[in-house]
Amino acid sequence: MDLEPTDEDRQLREVVERILRDRAAAPTTTRDRAQADAVLLETLEGELGWRDLLAGTSPTALVQQCAVAEVCGRHAAALPVAALATGAKADGGAVVVVGAVGRAVRWPTSLTGVVVAPDGLLHPVTGAEVTHVGWGDPWGRVATGPPDEVPVPEATGRWYRLLLLAEGVGAVAGALERTVAYVAERQQFGSPLASRQALRHGLAESAAEVEAARLATFEAAATGAPEAALGLAATLFVLAEERAVPQLQRFTGAIGLSDEYQLHRLTGRARSIAAELGPPGQVAADAHRAVQEARR
Numbered sequence: 125m126d127l128e129p130t131d132e133d134r135q136l137r138e139v140v141e142r143i144l145r146d147r148a149a150a151p152t153t154t155r156d157r158a159q160a161d162a163v164l165l166e167t168l169e170g171e172l173g174w175r176d177l178l179a180g181t182s183p184t185a186l187v188q189q190c191a192v193a194e195v196c197g198r199h200a201a202a203l204p205v206a207a208l209a210t211g212a213k214a215d216g217g218a219v220v221v222v223g224a225v226g227r228a229v230r231w232p233t234s235l236t237g238v239v240v241a242p243d244g245l246l247h248p249v250t251g252a253e254v255t256h257v258g259w260g261d262p263w264g265r266v267a268t269g270p271p272d273e274v275p276v277p278e279a280t281g282r283w284y285r286l287l288l289l290a291e292g293v294g295a296v297a298g299a300l301e302r303t304v305a306y307v308a309e310r311q312q313f314g315s316p317l318a319s320r321q322a323l324r325h326g327l328a329e330s331a332a333e334v335e336a337a338r339l340a341t342f343e344a345a346a347t348g349a350p351e352a353a354l355g356l357a358a359t360l361f362v363l364a365e366e367r368a369v370p371q372l373q374r375f376t377g378a379i380g381l382s383d384e385y386q387l388h389r390l391t392g393r394a395r396s397i398a399a400e401l402g403p404p405g406q407v408a409a410d411a412h413r414a415v416q417e418a419r420r
Contacts, residue, residue, distance in 0.1 A: 127342050129191070136172070137191050143167055144199040164201070178209040181279070186345040190290035194338070197294025198301070200389040206287030210280055282349045285401070286341070289357050292397035293338045296361075296368055299390040300330055303372045306379070306387075317375070326371050333364035352418040355411025362407050365398040 129137070143164075168174040178189060193205040304327060307317040317323060337360040344353035369391045379385045401407055 127339060127346065133188060133191055136188055137195055139171060140168075140192055140195045141199070143171065144195065144201050175212055178205075178212040181213055181283070183346050183348050186283070186286060186349060187342060189287055190342055190345045193287045193290035194294035194297070197291040197390075197393065198298035200295065200298065200386055200393060205291055206284050209287050210284040213280070213283060279349065282351065282354060285354055285358065286345055286349045288397055288400065289337070289341045289354070289361055290345075292361055292365065292394050292401075293334060293341055295390045295394040295397065296330075296334050296365055297338065299372050299387055299394065300327070300334060300368065302385075302387050302390070303327065303375050306376050323375060326375070330364070330368040330371060333360070334368060337361040337364045350418065351414040352411070355407070355414040358401050359404070359408045359411045362398045362401055362404045365394050366404055369395055 165174065172192075177185075177192070180186070180189070189205070189209050193209070196205050307323060307327070310317045337357060340353070340357035340360050344350070344357045347353055372387065373381070373391060376385075376387055379387075381388045402410070
């Protein structure tokens with residue numbers, strides 16, 4: 125399958141990257157975060173036709189949505205693109221959150237509707253109350269009553285996981301890029317850290333694993349997000365994340381955990397997405413079952 129991006133795909137990435145580069149530094153108060161979220165969403169709507177872009181369900185539309193999610197992941201943008209895109213495909217424009225009521229969820233502070241998945245079932249919930257928890261990341265806690273019984277598309281869960289994978293791949297790739305830049309500049313014993321062969325080998329292995337997960341994610345999008353393809357992409361991502369994140373933190377040392385260096389936000393985002401997808405062993409087992417079912 126040819127996964128080479130088209131000119132339209134490249135232009136879309138360039139526009140999103142420019143918007144994210146131009147945005148102000150992440151605010152530190154809940155009220156300012158809510159306002160920043162609203163402004164960023166308005167900008168994306170004005171320049172991209174954001175809602176229309178996220179509402180498409182064709183393979184071409186899914187590939188473009190994955191491109192947007194990946195760019196947002198690379199820039200640690202506090203926008204849960206997977207939730208927004210999945211919600212745009214559902215009646216009422218609700219936002220998808222995987223998890224039970226009362227648990228911490230990925231959430232932009234400025235939105236007012238939510239779809240929760242208690243016990244793996246997707247149900248829209250109206251009037252959800254969301255309290256922001258965590259700086260610079262769209263996490264909150266949903267406090268609401270039982271879900272309304274409103275039907276959602278059968279593919280909702282697959283769409284959500286697809287875009288979540290694209291965002292996660294972008295976050296790990298962004299962390300890798302920053303680590304490569306850091307070790308190329310950081311001097312130790314009179315030479316750059318990047319001159320150490322063992323370190324270069326580790327970065328090369330991480331890059332290969334992240335690229336494999338990225339290609340598998342876009343192949344899943346290009347084929348309509350079937351369970352078997354999603355399972356393969358998810359397995360490759362959680363394994364790449366599990367190996368890459370600790371290594372990137374080691375290579376950067378204490379600066380990787382500091383507020384002025386964005387690595388901790390990227391690795392934290394990648395780790396939270398991997399946790400949402402599940403333990404690597406369980407993800408791999410689910411993928412195996414999906415492949416076996418697809419072959420019947």
